[in-house]
Amino acid sequence: MEKRHDILEKIDHRTGYTVPDGYFDSVRSKILQNLPDYEEERPEPISKWRKIQPYLYMAAMFAGIWCMMKMFHMMTTTDLSLDNPPESIALAMADADHDWYVPSDNADVFMIEDEIVSQYSSFDDFERDFNSSDL
Numbered sequence: 001m002e003k004r005h006d007i008l009e010k011i012d013h014r015t016g017y018t019v020p021d022g023y024f025d026s027v028r029s030k031i032l033q034n035l036p037d038y039e040e041e042r043p044e045p046i047s048k049w050r051k052i053q054p055y056l057y058m059a060a061m062f063a064g065i066w067c068m069m070k071m072f073h074m075m076t077t078t079d080l081s082l083d084n085p086p087e088s089i090a091l092a093m094a095d096a097d098h099d100w101y102v103p104s105d106n107a108d109v110f111m112i113e114d115e116i117v118s119q120y121s122s123f124d125d126f127e128r129d130f131n132s133s134d135l
Contacts, residue, residue: 120126 116126120129
């Protein structure tokens, strides 16, 4: 550490970089003299279209989202199909105002159901007879 201290004393604590006297006093005026003259540009006045353009684009975006949601709603169906869960089929069948069409090939199935319902007073009776049969 002592050797380093000796080196700094030998160079008189100077870094080796020097600036001429009065350099920073005159550097600004020299730079400004060498710059070309230019006119200050005035901003263009904003037209009415440029003022309302962002609001119009935002309104169009919301209208597009609304139309998309409306199309998704229109694409959903309330018709009965095999894809519907049993709860919605039961709710639809419970609607007394709806006239159900039964094709002729399924008429026998409904007649068997009516016959079973008329024979048994509870599900337990049906289950007991079904389990005891030789099917």
